[in-house]
Amino acid sequence: MLVKKLFTLVFIRKEDQILLGFKKRGFGMNKWNGFGGKVEPNETILEAAARELKEECCLTVKPGDLKNIAHLEFTFEGEPTLMDVRVFSTSIFEGTPKETEEMRPKWFRHEDVPFEDMWLDDKLWFPYMLQGKKFFGHFHYEGFDKILNYKIEELDSMKAFYENRKTK
Numbered sequence: 001m002l003v004k005k006l007f008t009l010v011f012i013r014k015e016d017q018i019l020l021g022f023k024k025r026g027f028g029m030n031k032w033n034g035f036g037g038k039v040e041p042n043e044t045i046l047e048a049a050a051r052e053l054k055e056e057c058c059l060t061v062k063p064g065d066l067k068n069i070a071h072l073e074f075t076f077e078g079e080p081t082l083m084d085v086r087v088f089s090t091s092i093f094e095g096t097p098k099e100t101e102e103m104r105p106k107w108f109r110h111e112d113v114p115f116e117d118m119w120l121d122d123k124l125w126f127p128y129m130l131q132g133k134k135f136f137g138h139f140h141y142e143g144f145d146k147i148l149n150y151k152i153e154e155l156d157s158m159k160a161f162y163e164n165r166k167t168k
């Protein structure tokens, strides 16, 4: 049996640019990533997403302005954990990105996204996100540098996806 752990992942968009953060510590250290983390027991997923964004790069978003664009799952060979990652995006935000203890933020033009310094799965699903598509992805890793198998499905609606999962 896999133990599910819930995470958020937020991408801020501005014209043809996307904001990424260079993770300075912890899980995914030394990789460019979206902003996010674990959902605490006293908060909604959207509140967690807005809180982590603020903590990691000092930008403010209203939870209601975050659009759920994807659902990602990660499993690791020989490990009992399933990372359940809710991905959000918005171009409505306040403030200027600032470096924190955890992240160094930087805007990237779409064609300059540094996939060589990101999680291996990112280059498989970023094209969906950058084209404004909604999607589900599952990636099964061996260690952190090898994907043993994966699946990506484009979705019509996130709401329908979650309703469908509940009934299964």
Ligand SMILES: Nc1[nH]c(=O)nc2c1ncn2[C@H]1C[C@H](O)[C@@H](COP(=O)(O)OP(=O)(O)OP(=O)(O)O)O1
Pocket (backbone or CB within 6 Å): 007, 008, 009, 010, 026, 027, 028, 033, 034, 035, 036, 037, 038, 039, 074, 083, 085, 119, 120, 121, 122
């Ligand atoms: N393969 C992957 N590709 C990707 O793009 N993002 C991933 C990923 N695997 C995990 N993530 C994201 C999800 C989440 O935003 C982040 C991991 O969260 P963290 O461990 O940083 O959580 P916390 O900030 O709550 O942790 P603490 O530093 O322990 O408080 O990495």
